[in-house]
Amino acid sequence: MINKQKGTLDVLPNDSWKWHKVETAARETARLYSLKEIRTPTFEATELFLRGVGGTTDIVTKEMYTFTDKGGRSITLKPEGTAGVARAYIEAGLSNEPQPVKMYYFTPVFRYERPQAGRLREHHQFGVELYGAQAASMDAEAILIAKSFFDSLGIKDLTLNINSIGCETCRAGYNKALKDYIKPNLDSMCDTCKVRFDKNPLRILDCKEEGCKTLNKNAPSVIDHLCPDCAAHFSKLQGYLKAYGIEYVINPLIVRGLDYYNRTVFEFVSNSIGAQGTVCAGGRYDRLVSDVGGGATPAVGFGLGLERLINVMTALGLMGEDISAPDVYIVTADAAAETACLILGKELRESGISCECDHMGRSIKAQLKYADKLKCRMSCIIGGDELSNNTVTVKDMGAGGQESVKRDRAAAFIKTRLYGGVKK
RNA sequence: GUGGAUGUAGCUUAGUUGGUAGAGCGCCAGAUUGUGGCUCUGGAGGUCGAGGGUUCAAUUCCCUCCAUUCACCCCA
Numbered sequence: 001m002i003n004k005q006k007g008t009l010d011v012l013p014n015d016s017w018k019w020h021k022v023e024t025a026a027r028e029t030a031r032l033y034s035l036k037e038i039r040t041p042t043f044e045a046t047e048l049f050l051r052g053v054g055g056t057t058d059i060v061t062k063e064m065y066t067f068t069d070k071g072g073r074s075i076t077l078k079p080e081g082t083a084g085v086a087r088a089y090i091e092a093g094l095s096n097e098p099q100p101v102k103m104y105y106f107t108p109v110f111r112y113e114r115p116q117a118g119r120l121r122e123h124h125q126f127g128v129e130l131y132g133a134q135a136a137s138m139d140a141e142a143i144l145i146a147k148s149f150f151d152s153l154g155i156k157d158l159t160l161n162i163n164s165i166g167c168e169t170c171r172a173g174y175n176k177a178l179k180d181y182i183k184p185n186l187d188s189m190c191d192t193c194k195v196r197f198d199k200n201p202l203r204i205l206d207c208k209e210e211g212c213k214t215l216n217k218n219a220p221s222v223i224d225h226l227c228p229d230c231a232a233h234f235s236k237l238q239g240y241l242k243a244y245g246i247e248y249v250i251n252p253l254i255v256r257g258l259d260y261y262n263r264t265v266f267e268f269v270s271n272s273i274g275a276q277g278t279v280c281a282g283g284r285y286d287r288l289v290s291d292v293g294g295g296a297t298p299a300v301g302f303g304l305g306l307e308r309l310i311n312v313m314t315a316l317g318l319m320g321e322d323i324s325a326p327d328v329y330i331v332t333a334d335a336a337a338e339t340a341c342l343i344l345g346k347e348l349r350e351s352g353i354s355c356e357c358d359h360m361g362r363s364i365k366a367q368l369k370y371a372d373k374l375k376c377r378m379s380c381i382i383g384g385d386e387l388s389n390n391t392v393t394v395k396d397m398g399a400g401g402q403e404s405v406k407r408d409r410a411a412a413f414i415k416t417r418l419y420g421g422v423k424k
Numbered sequence: 425g426u427g428g429a430u431g432u433a434g435c436u437u438a439g440u441u442g443g444u445a446g447a448g449c450g451c452c453a454g455a456u457u458g459u460g461g462c463u464c465u466g467g468a469g470g471u472c473g474a475g476g477g478u479u480c481a482a483u484u485c486c487c488u489c490c491a492u493u494c495a496c497c498c499c500a
Contacts, residue, residue, distance in 0.1 A: 003491075058498050062425080080500090109500075114425080116494060125500060192497075206498085257499060267500095278500060305500030333458055366453080368460035383458060397460070 007113070007121030009307065017322040018310050022153070023106065026126045029149040033141070035104040035128060040084035042108060046074040052083035052292045054259025056199055063111040077110035080258065081127040081303055082285065083292065089131055090294035099132030106306075118276030124306040128282075131289070134298035136233045139264040139284055140240030142300045146268060146280050147246050149304075154318050158268040158279060161251040162241075164234040165202065166226045167262050167286075174225035175201045181219055189215070206255045221252040233263055260285040264300065270308075272315040279312055280304040327418055328355035329371030329397075333364050333383025340382050344392065344410065348380075351411045353418065355380075371397060378414060 004010060011019055030037070046066050053060050065077035078084055085103060088094070094101050105127045112121060128145055130138050143160065150158055166174060178201050182189070186197060189204070193212050196203045205216050226234060241248055248266075256265050265283035282302020289297035313319045328348060332341045338358075345357045356374060358367050364381070371379050381393040381402075392410040395402035396417070405413045 006491085063498075111499070113498070114496090115492090116496090119499070123500060127500095275495065276499075281500065303500060308500055329460095331459080363453090364458055365460075370460085372460040379460080381459075385458080393459090395459075400460085402459080 005121070007115035007119075009120060009122070014322065017324055018313075018319055019306070021320070022306060022309060022313075023126075025152050026104070026106075026149060029145060029152060030104045030128075032148070033102065033145050035102045035145075038085055038088060038103040038105050038129070040081075040088050040105070040107070041078075043075050043077050044084055044087065046076040048083050048087055048292060049076055049079060052086060052260060052288055053080060057257055057259055059111060059257060063113055065110045065112055078107065079111050080109060081105055081107045081125050082129065082258075082260070082288065082301060085127075085129045086289050086292050086294070086299075089297070090289060090292065094131070095295060095297060100138065101131045103129045103131070105129070109303075116276065117274035118305075118308050118311060120307060123308075125303045126306060126309075127301060127303045129299065129301040131297055131299045133300075134286065136236035136264075137240055138298075139233075139237050139300050140244065142282060142302055143241065143246065143248075143266055144244055146282070146302055146304065147244075150268065150280075153309075153313060155309075155312060155316065157270050157272055157312060157316055159270075160246065160248040160266060160268055161254050162237070162248050162264065162266040163222065163251055163254040164226060164230060164237075164263050165222055165255060165261060165265055165283075166230045170222075170225055170227035170230050171202070173227075174220070174222050177220045177225055178202070178204070182215070185215055202255050203257075205253050206257070216253065223250070223252055230263055237264060256281065256283060260288040260291065262286055266302070270312045270315075273308060273311045276308070278305075279308045325375035325377075326354045326356045327377055328353055328414060329367070329374060329376040329379045330355055330357045331364055331367045331371070331379055331381040331383075332358045333381050334387070336384065337382040337387055340387060341380075344380060344382065344407075347411055348414065351415060353411065353414055377418060380410065380414070 027037075046064070049060055049064065055061075059079050064079050067075055069075050084107075085105065089101065105125075107125055107127065108122055109125050110122050113119065115121060126149075128142060130142055143162075147160070150156075165171070179197065182197060182201070182204065186194065189197070189212050193204045202222070204212065205219065223231075223234065238248075251267075254265050254267055261283045263284045263286070266281070267278050268280040270277045270279055280302055282300070284298070284300040286296075286298045288299060289295070310319065330341045330345050330348075332338050341357050345355050348355045356371075356376070360366075360370075362370065364383075368379060376397055378397055379395040381395060386392055386404075386407075389404070390407045391404045392407055393402055394405050394410070394414060394417070
């Protein structure tokens with residue numbers, strides 16, 4: 001027996017409807033906002049992520065699935081969805097299309113980490129990428145898209161956290177202020193924070209060590225050090241959110257772990273699925289496209305973890321149940337009727353009725369029992385009597401009654417019963 | 425990479441102060457004539473995570489490993 005790999009998930013036949021439900025809702029939301037789907041490869045040149053995500057980030061330094069292919073190239077399974085989209089945008093010359101270019105994707109994402117509740121080595125994301133617009137209204141629309149997607153699924157449990165981490169110019173000033181604040185206490189910080197102090201002070205705010213957290217509470221806020229342009233952008237964003245009626249919390253401690261973000265960052269967080277409660281996270285990344293070799297292109301977007309989303313919905317009792325079932329089960333009441341049953345099945349399917357025939361050689365009783373388990377709405381029975389009369393016995397599995405119908409009228413009769421004569 | 429918890433049938437699990445295991449659900453089959461849902465009866469299915477040690481004897485005690493799980497770092 002070879003087991004599945006650590007941190008991977010099988011979506012089994014009895015669970016796949018959950019994914020369909022969520023994916024259908026996502027595609028409908030995408031349609032409403034005129035997003036077009038983009039599909040990019042599962043693996044890319046490692047260099048893309050080094051330059052896009054950032055060579056010093058944890059994702060790149062210790063979590064990537066990187067290998068050398070048979071041609072000696074360094075290949076990496078995508079650790080996030082955005083870099084590949086940026087690459088495709090440049091490579092296909094999408095900057096020449098009318099802007100903005102609004103896209104969405106579904107993708108597997110691979111990160112080598114220890115699994116726990118809400119964390120896998122391969123997970124799946126629904127992502128949105130809005131390229132070409134620098135207006136704060138686009139940031140607001142990204143958030144609105146996520147919000148209306150959650151609303152369409154009935155999820156009310158999520159808290160929206162927003163923050164602005166500024167641009168390069170305000171970052172420099174802020175980093176200095178932060179370092180000035182930290183410096184007297186640097187010795188009491190944890191080891192990783194000491195490293196962050198030099199490399200990327202902003203990330204100190206993200207530290208979960210008790211000592212560092214306490215110190216961070218009174219740390220200068222990024223928001224107070226934004227340059228006039230960034231401050232205006234952040235203020236406009238909040239204006240749009242208020243206009244949309246979207247509640248949010250400004251959380252100055254939100255700092256994304258991917259280097260490409262600037263200005264707006266946000267997270268939708270749930271409390272119902274354990275320690276890893278971030279279901280959706282995103283922000284603005286105006287430097288990404290140029291970082292991976294394209295022209296200056298403002299962009300904003302988010303990634304949304306589908307496994308976590310399904311976990312939240314399950315925890316909140318919003319997942320519902322699988323309602324897909326074959327419409328009709330065809331009971332082979334006599335071995336001699338087998339061919340007649342199979343042909344009837346083909347005919348029903350050709351007229352749009354889903355159905356199932358016996359392939360197990362079961363007794364009539366067992367076949368009806370099975371039809372009941374499948375939750376079929378109707379059964380057709382063909383045995384010796386029906387063969388000689390050229391009829392089909394049609395049984396209503398809900399009400400329990402049954403009647404004899406001429407064989408050549410069977411499909412039409414069943415269709416009327418199932419859909420009231422209106423084609424599905 | 426670090427720390428804690430757990431590993432008995434497909435699932436949820438009981439159990440033995442050490443004498444090679446039961447239950448519920450599920451699955452399959454029956455309960456006179458060609459008919460499901462309720463009920464009843466029967467059946468299949470477990471090398472008690474793997475390897476080693478102690479012992480006359482280990483699923484039970486000890487060790488190692490593996491897997492799962494939760495938390496940390498980090499992230500969706």
